[in-house]
Amino acid sequence: MSEDAQGPITMIRTPVDLEYNISAGPDLTLFLRGLKEEKKLYGRRSPNGDVYIPPRGACPVTGQPMLEEVEVSDHGTVTTFCLINIPIEGQELKPPYVFAAIILDGASLPLFHMIAGIAADEARMGMRVKANWKPDDELVLSLESINYFEPSGEPDADYDSYKEHL
Amino acid sequence: MAELCAVIGVGQTKHAAIRGDVSIPGLLREAAFRALEDAGITFADIDAVILGTAPDQFEGIMMPELFLADALGAVGKPILRVHTAGSVGGSTANVAASYIESGLYDRVLTLAFEKQSESNAMWALSPKYPFQPPITSGAGGYFAPLIRAYMRASGAPDHIGCKVAYKDRVHALKNPYAHLHIEDISIEKVKASPMLWEPVRYLESCPSSDGCAALVLAREEVADRHSGPKAWVWATEMRSEPMQFAGRNQVLPQAGSDCAKSLYKKAGITNPQAEIDVAEIYVPFSWFEPMWLENLHLCEPGEGWKLTDNDETTFGGRLPVNPSGGVLSTNPIGASGMIRYAEGALQVRGMAGDRQVDGAKVALGHAYGGGSQFFSMWIVGSDKPS
Amino acid sequence: MRDIAVIASAQIPSERRSDLSEIEMVQKVVTGAIEKSGIDRRAFDFWCSGSADMLCGRPFSFVSALDAIGAWPPIRESHVEMDGAWALYEAWLKLQSDPGLHCAIVYCFGQSSLGPVPDILATQLDPYYETPLWPDSISVAAIQARALLDGGRYTERDFAEVAVENRRRGKSNPNAQLTGDFSIEEAMSGPYISSPLRKHYCPPLSDGACAIVIASREKVDELGFAAPAWIRGFDHRVEAQSLGVRDLTSSASTQLAGRRAGARGDSLDVAELHAPFAHQELILREALELGGSVSVNPSGGALAANPIMVAGLLRICEAAGAIHRGEAKRALGHATSGPALQQNLVCVMEAN
Known part of the structure; x- marks a missing residue:
């Protein structure tokens, strides 16, 4: 077969299909069980007193093991956000949607999730939000147990109250 | 340093969305041969090869340096593979420099590449884990909120991002290797482009590119015998910090600030704003130019955007930034950091062609990666460090 | 060449399937090695790690591992997508390149239980x-x-x-x-x-992690460390990968790395060889010209525990351990990577 006749081959498809298990470890197990079995958000206190959610296998600042479990609220404050307008492979929501950093009441650093229940252009820093959970029989071992966060109706938080969390 | 290190050869590919005319080895050899030719040597003169690329999931090849060993002339030599997320192109060159600085190697070839057309980076960067929300946002979705936080804290006017994008896209027209050449670029065109991850517009974002950069580094005695212009490595530095912890400043991370301070100190630079002539900085989204200028102590805190606004970061300004067109114009992810380093070396060697900054003697190369948590930098100069 | 010694190491027992996450494994070995070294966590001049994203199916797996080591204030740190033995090489070279640096810690992790x-x-x-x-x-x-x-x-x-x-x-x-x-x-x-x-x-499938601390002569003296394992030779070499272009019955890269590292196979007390498959030990023994008096793999080698990305550095930990315990005067640690012994590393250590 002459190359000239058909042109050079510039791309071949060679699919890679590998299946992995996740090794959750004790800390992630605590977090995932809370989501599925109790509709609660569990974090852990670090040796210097901060509450991490999801809990980490070790304190990122000191490298020491984490301490006791702490339940944090499913209400929080949007610290910052962006509006996603771009279609991306694997996406489950239809753009546009809001991707936000939310500092849950009782946590020391933000959790990332999406915001719904408002027009996309109404999203703002300082907005108070609460979790919208899946029905009890649809809860899973994943953050997907929370559909999204939505406005809680509380007044916006002052910039000074969350600016350390940006 | 036990030994001084100099860049004696620089090569890069013509970067493009799809380099369908070459395989992965072909892409790397294009850059390698250009660097070797620039240095006036061949593979046979190379003592070790240091390769960098982003996660193996991108191309779906585990530790690709293994199958690339013969294509890179590395058989019978050491080959090392660096992976430090987006900063990898920079840290790979830093590691290569340490091979030379150890005094154990005369000449080292270092390369960094990505062939995004043979991979799916968006997919590789957004896998589904139970501890993350069911959101696939891409890299822009991670960085856009940080940009919003910077805008709020600095009070920078909204048009700064568009201005950076326009400037770098104009710069790219002077760089024959750049991926994007948008001949009819204008501020209005940037402003009118779609919002992808508000506040980040399409033309304020980096493209996906196929590309490779290569450098030949040599020990002082070897470099002194080399006839062409050299870029002397005055200092290299790296810093890392965790992605998330309570109270972390993700917008202007301490790792970046510490890294720059230590770098300047090692390089004998006391006033970086006055002593650095040109900077190639890793700016994948336009707003990162003012953010990194502040983080790198190249302006006063809160004033990065003013340098951009006053045209100080283009040709003729106080500190031309990314005369190559930067990451906004060319983004083979794993290679992007090394392209910054390579462009800085070309500037101080006086070999940057139409994008040459007049009289550039000292250049900064910068790369970052992960959640703005890994930093690699170097300073190169036309003269040996004093 | 500057005098650099291995002064401490730590590992966790290899298991078919560990209950720990990678972060938890790294936390244990890094903290263990730091405690044994007597050096303050904040005093390390350089950190380097080895791991492979394809092994766990997650890009940037080393990024979350950073949570385990207390990287705050920010640290000077690097990572190789290789067995930890090459991370050790990078760290050793870093200390060679800068007389202002005195100690480094290297760690690696790998879980074979996660994927096929x-x-x-x-x-x-x-x-x-x-x-x-x-x-x-x-x-x-x-x-x-x-x-x-x-x-x-x-x-x-x-x-x-x-x-x-x-x-x-x-x-x-x-x-x-x-x-x-x-x-x-x-x-x-x-x-x-x-x-x-x-x-x-064939080797077992293993989950594991290890960490190792190296220090300059100045630091060793300052710490008053009694039995350092001085690195006297360190080299790594690669061959072409394709199985059709090299002699699979010998290991040219091991032979070359061994010679350049000054291995002198008849002068060793202990050699820890990274041979995941039994026949590979035979090839490596020949390549390194090991004499009959050399104790090969007193640890049981990779046939007894084979955490991928870790098993190579484990060989160096075990060889250094023999010197620390006074069981060897001269010991060799070897690591391999790639199909059919494509890439090989040799580290030769001596007692005081």
Whole structure:
């Protein structure tokens, strides 16, 4: 077969299909069980007193093991956000949607999730939000147990109250 | 340093969305041969090869340096593979420099590449884990909120991002290797482009590119015998910090600030704003130019955007930034950091062609990666460090 | 060349499936090595790690591992997508390159329990010609074993002896995973995994992690460390990958790295060889010209515990440990990477 006749081959498809298990470890197990079995958000206190959610296998600042479990609220404050307008492979929501950093009441650093229940252009820093959970029989071992966060109706938080969390 | 290190050869590919005319080895050899030719040597003169690329999931090849060993002339030599997320192109060159600085190697070839057309980076960067929300946002979705936080804290006017994008896209027209050449670029065109991850517009974002950069580094005695212009490595530095912890400043991370301070100190630079002539900085989204200028102590805190606004970061300004067109114009992810380093070396060697900054003697190369948590930098100069 | 010594190491026992996440494994070995070294966590001049994203199926797996080490205030840190032995090489070179740096810590982690390892390793091969055929890593090793048998210098009984010996020695290693008293006959009648490789000639699948601390002479003196393992030679070399272009029955890269590192096979007390498959130990012994008096793999080697990305650095930890305990004056640690011993590293250490 002459190359000239058909042109050079510039791309071949060679699919890679590998299946992995996740090794959750004790800390992630605590977090995932809370989501599925109790509709609660569990974090852990670090040796210097901060509450991490999801809990980490070790304190990122000191490298020491984490301490006791702490339940944090499913209400929080949007610290910052962006509006996603771009279609991306694997996406489950239809753009546009809001991707936000939310500092849950009782946590020391933000959790990332999406915001719904408002027009996309109404999203703002300082907005108070609460979790919208899946029905009890649809809860899973994943953050997907929370559909999204939505406005809680509380007044916006002052910039000074969350600016350390940006 | 036990030994001084100099860049004696620089090569890069013509970067493009799809380099369908070459395989992965072909892409790397294009850059390698250009660097070797620039240095006036061949593979046979190379003592070790240091390769960098982003996660193996991108191309779906585990530790690709293994199958690339013969294509890179590395058989019978050491080959090392660096992976430090987006900063990898920079840290790979830093590691290569340490091979030379150890005094154990005369000449080292270092390369960094990505062939995004043979991979799916968006997919590789957004896998589904139970501890993350069911959101696939891409890299822009991670960085856009940080940009919003910077805008709020600095009070920078909204048009700064568009201005950076326009400037770098104009710069790219002077760089024959750049991926994007948008001949009819204008501020209005940037402003009118779609919002992808508000506040980040399409033309304020980096493209996906196929590309490779290569450098030949040599020990002082070897470099002194080399006839062409050299870029002397005055200092290299790296810093890392965790992605998330309570109270972390993700917008202007301490790792970046510490890294720059230590770098300047090692390089004998006391006033970086006055002593650095040109900077190639890793700016994948336009707003990162003012953010990194502040983080790198190249302006006063809160004033990065003013340098951009006053045209100080283009040709003729106080500190031309990314005369190559930067990451906004060319983004083979794993290679992007090394392209910054390579462009800085070309500037101080006086070999940057139409994008040459007049009289550039000292250049900064910068790369970052992960959640703005890994930093690699170097300073190169036309003269040996004093 | 500057005097640099291995002064401490830590590992966790290798297991078929660890209950720990990677972060938790790294936290244990890093904290363990730091405590043994007596150096303050904040005083390390350089950190370097080794791991592979394809092994765990997650890009940037080393990023979350950073949570485990207390990287605050920010640290000078790097990572290789290689076995931890190469991370150690980078750290050693970093100390060679800058007399202002005095100590470094290196760690690595790998969990073979997460994904289909023999298939994952097929993605190391040429992506255009070989990976699409999915030759698994055991079959690739079997091609090498077959070449060795067909060469006529070894028989299957030699493979069995290596396997039985390593598993017997591993009994005294509390971190080993697959150990015991097996008979040659038992090994030679086991099931084939990929002919001519029977089950006994193959390594176990392991989860594991280890960490190691190196320090300059100034630092060793300051700490008053009694039994440092001084690194006297350190080299690594690679060969072409394709199985058709190299002699699979010898290891040119090991031979070259060994010579450049000054291994002198007859002068060693201990040699820890990273030979995941029994026949590979035979090739490595020849390449390093090991004399009969050398104690090979007192730890049980990779046949007793084979956490991928870790098993190479483990060899150096074990060889250094023999010097720390006064059991060896001169010891060698070897690491391999890639299909059929493609890339090899040799680290030679001596007592005071």
